[in-house]
Amino acid sequence: MLTDFLADLAARDLVQQMSAPSLADLLSGGPAVAYTGFDPTADSLHVGSLVPLVNLARFQRAGHRPIALMGGGTGLIGDPSGRETERTLLTREQVEANVAGIRRQVERFLDLSPGGALLLNNAKWLCELNLLEFLRDIGKHFSVNQMIVRDSVRIRLETRDHGLSYTEFSYMLLQAYDFLALHDRYGCRLQMGGSDQWGNMLSGADLIRRLRNVEAYALTLPLVTRSDGKKFGKSEEGNVWLDPARTSPYQFYQFWLNTDDADVVRYLKMFTFLPLDTVRDAEQQVRTDPAGRAAQRLLAEEVTRLVHGPEALARAQRATAVLFSKDADYRELSALELQEAFHGAPATMLPAAALGTPAAGVLALVVAAGLYPSKGRARQDVPAGGIAVNNVAVTSPDYVLSAADLLPGGFVILRKGKKHYHVVRVTGT
Secondary structure (H helix, E strand, O other): OOOOHHHHHHHOOOOOEEOOOOHHHHHHOOOOEEEEEEOOOOOOOEHHHHHHHHHHHHHHHOOOEEEEEEOOOHHHOOOOOOOOOOOOOOOHHHHHHHHHHHHHHHOOOOOOOOOOOEEEEOHHHHOOOOHHHHHHHOHHHOOHHHHOOOHHHHHHHOOOOOOOOHHHHOHHHHHHHHHHHHHHHHOOOEEEEEHHHHHHHHHHHHHHHHHHOOOOEEEEEOOOOOOOOOOOOEEOOEEOEOOOOOOOHHHHHHHHHOOOHHHHHHHHHHHOOOOHHHHHHHHHHHHHOHHHOHHHHHHHHHHHHHHHOHHHHHHHHHHHHHHOOOOOOHHHOOHHHHHHHOOOOOEEEEEHHHOOOHHHEHHHHHHHOOOOOOHHHHHHHOOOOOEEEOOEEOOOOOOEOOHHHOEOOOEEEEEEOOOEEEEEEEEOO
């Protein structure tokens, strides 16, 4: 059953630009087909890609047919949009590996059963193009005068130090051809994406109108920002990825849990499928009880479940409850929960045979870990409880790790002060 996709987007403040008001007629006249492209610059998407990905799922839930297009062909060229310098060209093998990684993530969001969403790779048609035929049939419909005033091109042309190669200049032709190919093969008449793609999307819609005499549309979503001006999708560890091997479910959960009050309601609209009434209730809680952070917990739960599933969410919640309790007992956590909670923390290996020997002395370990420059400096912090083993303050500078200190999975967690962690993984246990 069709629902009003555009009205829902507008209510969630997710419509940035729309090429023509008649798009509403297309979407109300029966199931429509729309696509969004994903650039395979890495083997994982990051949280900034969640808006277009969730939007495709929203489109399908509204009764339409979405296409997630992997840029296996355009990824060999590189999109100049938003770039001050030219991308380093990836090999075909790198692009294929990246496409495979992204494909696994996209599959979690869409129903790919027969007649449902499509997951395609533009390498299928772009890598088979004949250059002369492409220039004759497609290139003649593009005005260089119009191309060079596009922001993605103009900014680079004005930057003498970098400029723009013909390779990148041709990207918008290839993206426009994608839209035409999807129209011819699947009846696609709508492209959706970030506002930085507006010019490229209009080129594709115009190409379909010129060659097929059919009205096609472009719809852009706002690029995600933070109210404090900092770049969205960054944590202290760097990019926040959808791949659990890059950003663990615990770290992912914490990223959303730390959302600022000024952003959380907007993010609930953007990144979740929660009814707007529920979002308004959360907004009221932000106003009346900001310290309770109920809206942040709701956001973290919804997005972590969506990306990583209910089991990973449960682990993240359990680790959060334990690690942020006043007297956290790390032994309450499983080996997997510990691994995810301290994913990305500096780590060293210690053979089990070293336990009980000077090599396992706490002062020697914190110096080897780089937490202190010398044993003498570390020794000064012991009386004040500045060094902890498994969240228990060390009371003697002569403390030596033993088998009794091992957590599930053979972990020992060293801490300097309140925020500097180091993981010791005891091997051979």
